[in-house]
Structures are given as C-alpha cells and as structure tokens.
Amino acid sequence: MGVNVKEQNVETVAVKVDGRSIEVPRTTPNWEGKPEPTTVLQACKHAGIEIPHYCYHPKLPVVGNCRMCLVHVGMPGRPGPDGKQPTNEDGTTKIFPMQLPYEPQTPRGVIGCATAIMPGMEIYASSPETKEMRESVLESLLINHPLDCSICDQAGECKLQEYSYDHGQAESGFEEFKVHKPKAVDLGPRITLDAERCILCTRCIRFTKDVVGDDSLGIVNRGGYNTIATFPGESFNNNYTLNTVDICPVGALTSDDFRFQMRVWFLKETKSLCTDCGSGCNVTIGSRENKMYRYEPRQNDAVNGHWMCDSGRLNYKWIGREDRLSSLKGLEGKTTWPTVLKDVSDHLANADKGSVAIIASARQTNEELHLLTKLAKHIDAVTDSVPRKGKADNLLMIEDRNTNTTGAQILGITGKRVGSKLSSIKKGIESGELKTLIVFGEDVTKHGIDTKLLKKVTLIVSDILHNETTKAADFLLPGCAHAEKRGTFTNVKGRVQKFMKALEPPGDALPEWEFLHEIVHNVVGLEDFKTIEGLFNQMAGEVKAFKDAQLSWAKLGDHGLDVEL
C-alpha cells in the first residue's frame, strides 16, 4: 500500500486511480513468480483500493471469467501523424474514457485482473459506471444462488456476502425460476460440493490442475447449467484437496472435517506452524473454548505459499484427545512440579559424568533442544534423536516427518544421520555404563531400547501421549502440543519460524521449555529467563548459525527468517 516505489529503483508507470496520481512498478510477479506487466487490479492495490474479484488469485493462472473486477478506465489518445498525443485545450494530455466500439454512448469496462496498465491510464475504480458493472455482475451471480447463508459454512468468510454488502444492490428484478443443481455431492473423501452455491470461478480446477498437477476436477454441462464435477466414478483425492475449500470464494466446497462444526466468526485465530513434516507450513489455528477446530494455511511465500497438505491439515485431533498425558509422576508416584523438578535436578546434578544419555525428539522446539544441549554439555551426556520418514510428494510434503530436524542438527542434538548414536546408547545401557536416560517425545521401545533395558536405568520421560516408554518412566513430565505453547522450529531449508499459543494444556502439562529451563537452572546454574523471547534471544546470541543470521524473537516476525545451512 502506497509504497514509494521510486526509492526501490524499479521501473515505474504513472497512472491515476480515482483521480489520484500514483507511480506503480511496471511489472509484478505473476502466479509463478515471473514478472508480468502490472495490472489494473494490482495498481489499485498500490493506491489502497481493493478491486472486488472472485476468479483472480495471486497464485493461480489468470482466466478472467467472473467479471467481478470490471472497471471503467480512460486512456490517452493514439499519437497523431505528428507523433503527439491529443491534448485538451490547456495542453494536458486528453484522456478518452473507454466506450463500446459499436455503441459509443455506453462505457466499456476492462477486467482489472488481466488488463495491463499503460502510462497515463486513468482508472475510475469508484465511478458510477464501474459501480453499475459490479452491481450487474453480482446480480447475475445471485439470480441462481440458493441464498442459504443461514446454514452455509462459508457464512462470515464468504466473498459473495461481502461484495453484496459492499458493491451490490438490494433488489434484483429476477422473475424466473432458479436453476437447480446437485447438492451435498461427495467429491472425494474430504470434500463436499454444493453445486448451487458454486459461482464457477474455476479456482478449484486451476489449483488442482496447475498447482497440484491433478486433472481430476472439471466442469460438465453448458452455460447456466455448468457444474463442477470429477470424472464419473473418480474421486477427488490428492493430498491437497482441502486447499480448494480455502480458495473457494463461496460455500460451494466444504471440508467434511469442518462442515457444520462451528460458525467461523466464533473462532479464535492463532498463528502457528504445521508439525507434520520438515516443510514447516505456516498455519492459522481456529479454536474456541480451548478446543481446536481447524488448521488453515497461512500465506508465507518463502515456505508454503498459500497452501498446505491435507494430511498435515487434518492431523490435529490428537491435541484434544481425552487420554493425553496430564499427570506428573515422581519417585512417590503422583507428585507436584516443584517436587519432581527438585528430584530430577538433584538426580542429574549427582550423576557421574558420561552416565546420562538424552534421546530428544526432532519435533521439539529449538528452545527446548537448546536447553537440552546445555544440560548435556554440563553432565557430558550423549544425545541423539529418532528419524521419522514418509513419502515425499511433488509439492510441499517432504520425506522427513520430523518438524525440526534442521534445528536439532544446528543445535548439535543429533548429527547428519539422525539416530546414528541410538545403537551405542543401547550398548551403553546394556553394559551398565549409562545409568540415566532422558527421553523427550519418543517411544524408544520402537527404536531398539526395549522395556527390559529401560528397567536398567533411571528413566526421565516427557511426552504428550501414553506409550511403552512413558509407562516405564521413573519421572514422567507431561508436556505440551505446539498449539499449547510458544517456540520456534527450523524447517528443512533453514527457515526459523515461530508459533504462538492457542490452547491451554491439560492437567499438569507444562510447556517443556519452562520446566527444562528450571532443571538447567538447577543443574547448570545459568541465569534464568522469564519468557520465551528471552530464551530465544539468548540462544540466538550463542548458536553460530543463528548468530550469523542475526536472529531475534522480534525480528522473526510472522514469517520467520532464513539461516545459512
């Protein structure tokens, strides 16, 4: 908005928007990031004016089908034989408002989303002519629309509602019967279509075809009967289908998971990250009364663009599970945090050098891992973590299903080959050399260290859900899901990103950094930090990769910063 492009040394074009002169960059990146002539819609955005649009999406090819972005514009005349543009009496360049070639008394609009700006162009973004075009497109979109907002999931975040309010007219002259189309169509395992609500903007088709590379969505029938459909007998089932629900400007595509669960205006929104693979897609958590209802991708062009995968998006139910770990366990069974932290600290402070091993999780935050390395250094503990692999796809999802492998490597918790020290840890326990094992967020019985071996050590465990390792724990410290705390992860490409707290953890559970901090304070004797900001900044000042990138909690912003790998 209102950027001073002159200073950025980019080539600019001078246009007028609603009478106001403005210089805008001559080109703007298109959906693939390639520079293309700046459009009327983009120029208006620079002027702080939103041109209403349905089919246009910055990350999809432009097709110009909804016509919602029609705007009336004026252009300087063509140069005459003398090479000069026609002028007004006062010598200024004469501007010719566009008109229908075959009906000069009628103004002609251009589509803002696909019309390149020209030097001297005047954009009448708010003129009566433009308003009339918008009203008429909206009216056309509404004549066959069911107008069932009261039971529509999109209500509250529906562009049809919004634009009708901002740009529509109260009444329509429509006197005929509406077209009826299929409702509650099962497009695929996660998506339901209401074809009557669809405005046929083809965003879903273009996303699926051009971004995902899947041809499974298309349109059948003709004209006013056009309907979104899959091939007969085929299912809309790639790992990105739910993004179509996000970009569908109306309530035509709904998520089976979220359908009829909650009115969107009740949802509290929290900036967070997906933890399902090392890509670290940015998300927004929608929650209400300490219950999480959905993830939505949050735009971050350096990471996930506008998108996220379905498996990541739907993997949140565990957070609210009834059987979450929520009680502390100490030497005498049920206990309290002060007691258990004192006991654990005492135990570690008295442990022989080299007699402790730490198996941390590469799904823990940078801050937690940082505290663990401090502890490890002090007591000369061996550390590693557990690899977690899946299948990568061609878009966002990568093989590494650990959220923070890169962070764990930068911080030195694990090496290039994650888990390479697990066998020597096992041997250490077998030989009796290792007497204490600290495990965070992993079930080590699945990685070669079985229950029998676990009996041989003092076992300090922190986790979120029950498993064989938590069962065997001598000290059990319930931790938090990322949605219940703050922290940072470093994604596979070295982007350090932070996430915020949306929910309160259950029972005794505490953010791991809080109790780890206490233990480190007790054992190592470091100065204490009251906040995650302080902890992060302290880490950023100590860890080389973070220091080189001059990171600070504040500088990370909403979209994170890259560190050199």
Add this chain to the structure above:
Amino acid sequence: MPSEYKLVLKHVDQAGYSNDIKCYQKHGGYKTMKKVFKLKAKKTKDGVTTPQEIIRKEVLVSGLRGRGGAGFSAGMKWSFVDRKSGKPIYLICNADESEPGTFKDRQVMYKDPHQLIEGMVISCYANDVNLAYIYIRGEFPEGAKILNRAIAEAHKAGYLGKGICGTKFNLDIHVHRGAGAYICGEETGLIESLEGKRPYPRIKPPYFPAVLGLYMCPTIVNNVETLCNVRHVMEIGGTAYSELGTPGNTGTRIVSLSGQVKRPGYYEIEVGKATLGDLIFGKNFGQGLLDGRKLQAIIPGGSSSKVFREGESFKIKTKDKAGKEIEKKIDLLDIPYDFDTLMKCGSMSGSSAIIVIDDSVDIVEALGNLSDFYAHESCGQCTPCREGSLWMSKALKRMRSGQARKEDADYLKNIAHKIQGRTICAFGEACAWPVLSFVDKFRDKFDERGAEDEARLAESQMKEGVN
C-alpha cells in the same frame, strides 16, 4: 440487374464436377499454388523481399476481409503474427460453420475441397506454417471424410507432405472434428478445443492467437471462405481482386439466404454489388416472399446480427463521387450487401447469412427461439453470458406461455445490457444483440403481449374472485 458472381463457387454444383483431385486439376486446380512456389525473392531499396512477403503483400493489397464474421482484413491479421518468437506458427481453418442461417462453407468443403486445400497451402507457404488444422464442426462427419480423402489425394500428388512440388516447403494438414458446440467457432475457444480442452474462450489480451495461440504459439485462424479467396487473390493478383466488389469491401462473398423466400439458397456476389432488396426479391436470388406474405423483418448477417424491421431507413455518412463526406438516407432494401454499410446501419454482415422473416412469424416466438439457442450454446465460462443468456431465454419462455408482463420489454433489455461488452468473447454480443434489436424495433409487439397477458390474468382473477 445484379446477378451472381462466381469465384469460389465457380464449379460447385456444375454438372459433372466432382470433388476428387483429378476433376479439380482438370479445372485449373493447384496451378496457382505452383505459380506461387515459383515466386522469386525480389531485391528492393531496403533489402530483399521474400516470396512469402510478396504473397502477404498481395493479400493485403487485395483488401480481402475475413469471411467468418468480424470482417477483419486478412492481410492485416497475417501482419500481426509474431514471426520472431522462434516457435512454430500454426494455421487453423475455421470450418465450424455454426452460426444459425449460415450454410456456405460446407458447400466448398463438400463439393470442392481441393480449393480449400490449395488456399491453405498458399496461406501456409506465405506464413512459414508447416502444420495446419481444419477444425470442422462435429455435425459434418461426411465433410470430415471428404476433406480427409482430399488431403490424402493431395499428399499422393506431392502437394502436401515433405518438399512440396520440389520446394523445401513442408506442410501437413490435419482435420479435427468438433463435438458439436457453437462456441468452438470462436477462435480461442476453437484453439482450446483443438488442444483437447473444454472450448472456453481465452481472454484477449493476452491470448491473441497471432502471438499466443495454439499451444501458446503464434497462430492464424481464418474462415474456410477466406482461405479459398486467398487462392483467387494469388490467381488474379491482389490489385485485380481489389477491383472486384466495392472499395473497402472487395472480392466476392457467398450469401446464405434463408427464411420465407421463394428461392432460399447460397449466392455468391461481388461484395456490395447487390442490395438486401436484390438478394431477397431479385430474379437471380430469392425471388421474393412466398405468395400472400409480406416482409416483416430481416436478420442480415447470421442470427447474432441485429434485426431490421421492414420499412426502416437509415441516415449514414458516406462519400460522394468527389470524395466529399455527405450524409445520405438509405432505405432498408437499398442497403448494399457489404461489410461497412450494414455496420453503419446498425447491424452487420457477420457470416453473410440473411434470414428473412415474413408477417406470418410471431416476433416474440422468433426471438425466444434464438434466445434458447444462445442459452444452450453459451459455454458458461463468464458470469454475464452464462447467467444472462439463460435468464433471457427463461424470460422469453415465460412470455410465450401466457405470462408476459408490460415491463418485460425493458426487463429483457436490461438483462442484455448486463451482458454486451462485459464478457470474455463476442458470444456476449451475439446473444445480447438479437434481444436488444428485436425489443427495440418491435417494442409494440412485446408491449402488446404483456398487456394482453396482464389483462387476461386480471380477468381470470376477477372471475375467481381473487383480489
């Protein structure tokens, strides 16, 4: 008295003329192509003019205008082709002939296919095209067969394929059949369809075929008749061709004449050398209306063109003999059948299909019929046309079933105004113009219908005691 001037249709329907290559060659076929291949590069002041440039110049000089609908200069269109992109250039013959009332292209394709092929070979040679397509309407399976046979014959004769007639020029032509949709005639819809997709017309800009056409390569799309005329331009020369017809409206045109005339059919005329009256009433053309009928309306250029009402006259700007601009009054039947005068009179020659409507026709019914066609054929891609075309057809259905209202004339025009000029392709105009012009010119009929139905409704409500 004006009569036909047969250039393209010269042999079509001639006794004994068949559509095989031998017959075509016997009648001088492929001679022009061979002549064109012999053209040599010319040295000029500013360098060298290639044979290709010579042909393109001839076509420009001929004044040949597109016969598909818009009447755009063929030579100009060719001059817009991006020849520096490094990508192949394609040529597509638009043989989708779907505009209601139009039945001219099929005459050539069925009865003289080699004429089209010769025109295409010359056009492709002129534009460095090595791969061309004939996109033929789905309803012409026989036409596709005939064209395929002709193409095979031409291959055998060495007129297609590699090193045509001993030159270094290669050309293949493929026939592609549509699946039966009017919108496949719109050139960018056609291109999408040819690429195997739904024929959704593309936005222009940026997808002008001359730059970003088939497979995003520069592409020329020309109508069947336009391409046939290229052969005649090169046969007689651009200047000679430009002397046919009238200034700015050169050459010949095949007019499809239908409706309630005595002798409907296709007639090739010199452009502008016969009037609407000649074509409908002339001895050599339609020979007038059926006995006892009176003229009510004329749709002059295919169903999309704006209708004329019997008895209309127009004031148009034109030039007198001395070249001075004057205003002239012209009666409907005196309009010369050309590109420009029809446009000045508020309609167009479009696909040069005249539909004659006599006094036995119910005007509201006629418009309803047209609107149903457009509602059925809208591709549905863009909002105004998708919603508006169906809206108009529904309104007209209602009006035709005894439920017309007094305000329906304005109601219809209102819908049409939401469409024209606001759509992706010219189909928007094609569906809005009949409505706008029928309602404007026959307002009395629409108002009458509304008044009648409302009166009847009021009466029946009175009877039933409803108030």
